[in-house]
Amino acid sequence: MLFQKYFPTTIWHRLRTVPLREWSTLPLSTAEGSLIFMAAFLISAALGVVRQILFNAHFGIGEEAAALYAAFRLSETISTLIAGGALTNALVPHLLLAARTQQRAISLLVSRVLTLMLVVVIPITFILWLAAPPLLRWFVAPGLDPQTQALATLLTRIMLAELVLxxxxxxxxxxxxxxxxxxxxxxxxxxxxxxxxxSLLLPEPTIITVAIGSLGDSVIQLLILIPGLWHHRLHVRPAWQINDPLVRGTLRLAIPGAISGAINYSNAIVDTAVASLGGQAAGLGAMHNALLLGHLPQRLCGIAIGQAAFPYLAAAAVSRDRKLFQQRWLTTITTAAFLATMSALALIGGGRWLIRLIFERGAFDSAAGDLTFAILQLFALGLPIYVIVEITGRALVALGDARTPLLANGVQLLTRIGVATLLWPIVGVLAVPIATVASGIVEVSILCGILWRRLSMVTDWHTIGDPTVSL
Known part of the structure; x- marks a missing residue:
């Protein structure tokens, strides 16, 4: 079979021979995990294309669409700051440390971290519900008219309920x-x-039902984890102990990591703000559709591979095996960068045909397709850079260093704002992808330079699990 030819024999055999009920707890290697995550992102992207086709047919790139895109930008930024991947990545190495003692230590650590996070996130959600109008008006989409901003406020308030989930x-x-x-x-x-x-398949879908559908997706993501957690007999209960060294160590990584992630999403807010300048919704809609295609290889080559490699990088750090860590990092970024380069060439060569095939129907006309392709071409030039940034940032966190990714993100955000502001009067919305590539070059230089310097040190090359480091 063609599928078996290109899918690794080991995982193909294991998935075929292991009962379906045991798939949830089947340990996978980095390569196997990368392929599982890639498959997940491809399925998600395929469903995302279906979603966007239906959405474009109903709403085009008009004012209602712009309101939803602006609401997505704000809710995604806040979600990343409070509950994004930074929390998961900060907890993984400390779970590995807890696993060295006893199973009860894992349940206790999870209970304490979850309790702490819920105590923080519930009141913050209410504050953000109240502050949504000025945040949208001043930061996210200043170019939208008052009526569209009011609709974006309503949609944002609906989606803020996702934070607890x-x-x-x-x-x-x-x-x-x-x-x-x-x-x-x-x-x-x-x-x-x-x-x-x-929600879009309803007889008469509205922009509000689409926002509610997004909330339902978060419920599914939470519920689907339950079978695996039952298998491990994880006992989660309210537990408050902020002085637990593992809890404090998790926070030491999670807080700068969350801010770093929020800066990444602030990039999207900057992009949205630049695209909305001049009061034209077309640029905002074209950019959203271009990034829907451009972000797919970024997720496949950067996030999927990086997430699969992360626990093994963290395990090497916890075990203090510098050579193994370096080998895993170099192998991962080399593989990911090669795949990203091939993806970039494919998007530049065939992106216009793909946009015509997928998006050009209903209210989404040829002019919208031309603008979308122009944005996509420029964005694709930086794909190898984006995936190296993603993986190297995770590698530093695995070493116990969340401050360097935060510093690098801060510098690239300032670069992005400067380049976009300088070029917008000249090239309009195309300033967004140009600024993305320029800021990516700055960020990858900082991350790789500092990580390579740390790996070259004989001692003191990491802090995870080091009892001499203050947590």
Whole structure:
């Protein structure tokens, strides 16, 4: 079979011989996990394309669409700050440390981290619900008219309810990822767009039902983790102990990591703000559709491979094996960069045909397709850079260093703002992808330079699990 030819024999045989009920707890290698996550992102992307086709047919790139895109930008930024991947990545190495003692230590650590996060996130969600109008008006989409901003406020308030769900999902998925059990977290990614699609298939869908569908997708991502956690007999209960060294160590990585992730999403806010300048919704809609295609290889080559490699990088750091860590990092970024380069060439060569095939129908006309392709071509030039940034940032976190990714993100954000502001009067919305590539070059230089310097040190090359480091 063609599928078996290109899919590794080991995982193909294991998935074929292991009962379906055991897939949720099947440990996978980095290569196997990468393919599982890639498959999940491809399924999610396919559903995302279906979602976008339905959405474009109903709403085009008009004012209602612009309101939803602006709402997505704000809610995604806040979600990343409070409950994004930074929390999962910060918890994984400390779960590995807890696993060296006893099973009860894992349940206790998860309970304490989850309790702490919920105590923080619930009041913050209410504050953000109140602050949504000025945040949208001043930062996210200043170029939209008052009526569209009011609609974006309503949609944002609906989607803010996702925060509590994402906190729980981020903590609980770390338990499986730390063990190399990627199947259920990947399944949650794969099913991400199902409820939005169902909302668009209603007889008379509205922009509000689409926002509610997004909330339903978060519920699915949380519930799908339950079977794997039952298998491990994870006992989660309210538990408050902020002085626990493992809890404090998790926070020491999670806080700068979350800020770093929020800066990454702030890039999207900057992009949205630049695209909305001049009060034209067309640029915002074209950019969203271009990034829908451009972000797919970034997820496949950067996030999928990086997430699969992360627990093994963390394990090498916890074991203090510098050579193994260096080997795993170099192998991962080399593979990911090669795949990203091939993807970039494919998008530049065939992106216009793909946009015509997928998006050009209904209210999405040829002019919208031309603008979307122009943005996509420029964005694709930086794909190898984006995936190296993604993987190297995770590698530093695995070493116990979340401050360097934060520093690099801050510098690239300032670069992005400067380049976009300088070029917008000249090239319009094309300033967004140009600024993305320029800031990526700056960020990857900082991350790789500092990581290589740390790996060249004979001693003091990491801090995870070091009792001399203050947590």
């Amino acid at each position: 994402l906190v729980a999902e981020g903590v609980l998925s770390a338990v499986l990822i730390a063990r190399g059990q990627f199947f259920l977290p990947a399944a949650g990614i794969a099913l991400r767009n199902t409820m939005i699609i169902l």
